[in-house]
Amino acid sequence: MLTKRIIPCLDVKDGRVVKGVSFIKLRDAGDPVECAIVYEEQGADELVFLDITASHENRKIIINVVERTAAHVSMPLTVGGGIRTLDDIRELLNAGADKVSINTAAVDNPEFVKEASLKFGSQCIVVAIDAKRRSATWTPGDVSEIDTFKFFAPSSVVPEWDIYTHGGRINREIDVIEWAKRVEELGAGEILLTSMDRDGTKEGYDVDLIYEVSTKVNIPVIASGGAGEIDHLYFALTEGKADAALAASIFHFGELTIPETKRFLKEKGINVRM
Amino acid sequence: MIAIIDYDMGNLRSVQKGFERVGHKCIITRNPKDILDASHVVLPGVGAFKDCMENLQNYGLIEPILNVINDGKPFLGICLGLQLLFTESEEFGIHKGLDIIKGRVVRFDFSNIEGSDDIIKVPHMGWNNIKILQDAPLLKDIPDNSYFYFVHSYYVVPEDEDVIATKTDYGIEFTSSIWKDNIFACQFHPEKSQKMGSMILKNFGDLK
Numbered sequence: 001m002l003t004k005r006i007i008p009c010l011d012v013k014d015g016r017v018v019k020g021v022s023f024i025k026l027r028d029a030g031d032p033v034e035c036a037i038v039y040e041e042q043g044a045d046e047l048v049f050l051d052i053t054a055s056h057e058n059r060k061i062i063i064n065v066v067e068r069t070a071a072h073v074s075m076p077l078t079v080g081g082g083i084r085t086l087d088d089i090r091e092l093l094n095a096g097a098d099k100v101s102i103n104t105a106a107v108d109n110p111e112f113v114k115e116a117s118l119k120f121g122s123q124c125i126v127v128a129i130d131a132k133r134r135s136a137t138w139t140p141g142d143v144s145e146i147d148t149f150k151f152f153a154p155s156s157v158v159p160e161w162d163i164y165t166h167g168g169r170i171n172r173e174i175d176v177i178e179w180a181k182r183v184e185e186l187g188a189g190e191i192l193l194t195s196m197d198r199d200g201t202k203e204g205y206d207v208d209l210i211y212e213v214s215t216k217v218n219i220p221v222i223a224s225g226g227a228g229e230i231d232h233l234y235f236a237l238t239e240g241k242a243d244a245a246l247a248a249s250i251f252h253f254g255e256l257t258i259p260e261t262k263r264f265l266k267e268k269g270i271n272v273r274m
Numbered sequence: 275m276i277a278i279i280d281y282d283m284g285n286l287r288s289v290q291k292g293f294e295r296v297g298h299k300c301i302i303t304r305n306p307k308d309i310l311d312a313s314h315v316v317l318p319g320v321g322a323f324k325d326c327m328e329n330l331q332n333y334g335l336i337e338p339i340l341n342v343i344n345d346g347k348p349f350l351g352i353c354l355g356l357q358l359l360f361t362e363s364e365e366f367g368i369h370k371g372l373d374i375i376k377g378r379v380v381r382f383d384f385s386n387i388e389g390s391d392d393i394i395k396v397p398h399m400g401w402n403n404i405k406i407l408q409d410a411p412l413l414k415d416i417p418d419n420s421y422f423y424f425v426h427s428y429y430v431v432p433e434d435e436d437v438i439a440t441k442t443d444y445g446i447e448f449t450s451s452i453w454k455d456n457i458f459a460c461q462f463h464p465e466k467s468q469k470m471g472s473m474i475l476k477n478f479g480d481l482k
Contacts (some may be wrong), residue, residue, distance in 0.1 A: 001443055002402045003421065040468065045401055071291050076423060076466050096287050098466065121284070121321040123397055123425040189397055189425075220395045243395060273401040273421045 003273045004237045005045035005244035006261055007222060008251045010035055012081075013052045015061035021252045033068045039251075040073040042258035045273060047073070048101070048192075048246060051081030052167075063095045070096020080128055080192070089116055093124060101192055103128040104165040107172050107179075110186055117187030126222075127188040130168050131161040131176040131209055132196040159208050168196045176209070177216050184217045191217065192246065195225035202228025202249070210240030222246050230256055230264050237270055276300035276479060277312030279339070281329040283354065284320035292465030296472050298479030306338040314478065315342045317459075319354030323363040323379065323428070326354050327371065336372065343374060343457060348481040350412075351459030356452065357430055359459055365428055375452060375459075377432035384445050394445040397427045402450075404440040404462070410453035412477045413439065420470045422462035424450075429461060 011018040016030045026034050036047055049069075051062045059082060066079055079092050080101030089100050106113045106127050117125045161176040180191055193213050195206035205226045214221040223242035227233060233245040250256045262272045276293060278286050280302045293300045300316070301308060309315055317339065319326050330336050343349050351359055360371045363379035371379070384394040401421045406413055429448040432438060439458070442450035451460035458478070464471035 002398065002400050002424075005400050043468075070288055071294075074288075074292055074295065074466055074468050074471060076425075093285050094287065096285065096291070098285065098288070118322075122427070123320060123399070190399060215393065218393055218395055219397070220399050241392070243400065 001271050003045070003271050004242075004265070005222075006233070006258055006265075006272065007046045007048055007244055007246040008039050008044050008258070009048040009050060009224070009246050009248045010252075011050050011052050011248065012062060012065060013054075014058050015053075015065050018052065019249075019252065022254060032065050033072055035252075036069045036073050036077075039258065040075055043262065043273070044075060044258050045244070046076040046078065048078045048080065050101075051079065053082070063091055066092060066095040066097050078126055078192075080126070084112075086116060086119055089120060089124075093120060097124075099124045099126050099190070101126040101128045103130065106183065106188075107163065107165050107174070110182065113183055113186040113188055117189065122187045122189035125188050126190045126192050127183040128192040128194065129176060129179060129183075129213075130164045130194050130196050131206075131213075132164055132168070132171070133206075133209075134160040134162050159212075161209055161212075164196055168199070177212060180213045180217050180221075184219050188219060190220045190222065192222045192224055193242075198226025199224070201226055204228065204232040205236040205240060205242075205245070207235050207240040210236055210242050214241040214243070220244065230261060233261060234265060234268055234270070237265070275312050276314040276316060277309045278302045278316045278318060279309060279335060280304045281319070281326065281333050281335055283326050283329060284318055286318055289316060289318045289352065289465045292472065292475050293479060296476040296479065298475065304333050304335060306334060309335070309338040310341060312342070312347070314348045314350070314481065315339070316350045316352065316478075317355035317358065318352045318465075319358065320425075321354060323354065323357060323365040323371070324367070324369045326358055327369060330358070330372075339372065340374070346456045348478060349457045349459075350478050351457070352465070353426060353461060353463060356459035356461055357428060359452075359457070360430055360432070363428065374457070375430075375432055375437060375454065376434060377430055379428050379430050381428050382445065397425055398429075398444045399425045401467075402442050402444060402462075404442055404450050405447075406440050408439045408453055410439045410451075410458055411481060412453070412458045412474050414477050415473055416470055421467070422450075422460075422464070422470060423466040424462045426461055 220243035223236035227247035439453035464474040
């Protein structure tokens with residue numbers, strides 16, 4: 001049976017891991033390659049590098065990071081951030097990335113998703129979607145009240161989300177469900193779905209969002225944004241029906257290890273690869 | 275020397291790195307002579323079936339492939355490199371394959387169970403386990419039910435069930451690898467499957 005995937009994500013800037021990984025003694029906690037090796041040893045199912053390098057001239061650095069990583073680890077590697085052209089994709093795949101994640105460029109030019117999936121195959125085209133609740137009048141229930149949490153708002157208020165680009169700064173005023181269905185049609189092989197409301201809060205994934213998207217498309221959905229406790233991953237994978245859960249800081253700072261997480265999920269009856 | 279056939283379809287570096295990590299040297303090549311001279315031949319591939327066949331044709335690689343297989347050289351097909359060995363595929367219309375293994379390549383079709391919350395997603399993407407039906411040499415030291423990394427929307431249906439080496443459950447039980455004489459081919463990606471995957475690459479390179 002297919003297992004649910006646990007995916008650590010490293011933010012990389014100018015070839016260095018932002019903030020670094022601190023749970024284990026590394027010679028160089030800022031080196032993405034060393035961090036990747038540790039996650040492979042822990043049994044991570046995949047790894048995501050999000051390149052947040054701002055300056056154009058430094059963008060080549062990620063290619064070198066990917067090459068060195070691919071030489072040392074044998075798990076699937078997804079790279080996202082600033083990908084705008086077919087050449088950008090080709091360079092990353094040739095360097096050893098297995099998938100690329102496209103966000104802003106997909107919204108600016110949806111045909112780009114189609115061209116990329118025809119050219120390189122759907123299996124390597126991930127569309128990253130940053131979504132934010134449209135109305136600030138209602139926020140999802142806190143996970144501490146999960147027992148009464150119905151993953152829907154009170155029936156009078158149906159939650160809706162807009163998609164954002166440019167690292168969450170610009171509202172594109174497109175409904176998230178509509179966009180998710182569209183990128184599936186365009187040939188995306190997977191959706192990396194981040195809640196802008198929850199990202200960085202450690203309050204848990206936006207399970208409503210994950211559920212709404214995951215049950216409306218036929219391609220896998222990776223839940224992202226808000227993981228702060230082990231339960232959060234559990235809810236994203238069960239109530240949220242996500243195919244994979246992505247997390248950053250809880251893994252990087254040693255609050256949770258991958259094996260711990262997987263043991264917990266397995267005890268709760270979720271099929272994971274040990 | 276292991277030759278990895280380069281026909282512009284997918285990420286060959288990771289296959290090469292995979293072999294290097296277990297101490298086997300290999301080259302990435304589309305030169306028919308290199309392929310004929312190699313001790314072992316690998317046909318990887320991701321992308322669309324039709325494009326792959328066209329590229330093999332355009333680069334003049336079909337004959338060398340048939341030659342090395344007929345010569346009894348160890349041959350490993352990965353992902354599309356498995357599917358291409360079959361008679362035909364139904365990906366975007368019917369397209370002829372290499373017809374070395376009789377059978378078809380068909381799409382996962384779970385449309386009949388729509389309406390349920392538990393959609394079975396396509397592509398089949400992630401880690402799934404294999405049920406070993408035959409002790410193929412490449413599966414040496416691999417425990418039954420080991421996990422491998424898959425990413426595909428189509429799967430092979432061989433006419434002769436005796437070639438099936440492993441099966442995997444994804445909504446249905448499908449053939450996840452085949453073994454016939456000197457040919458082993460798998461739907462999963464050993465180069466992306468950590469320890470168990472490395473074992474398969476090592477076993478392949480170790481074949482005499």
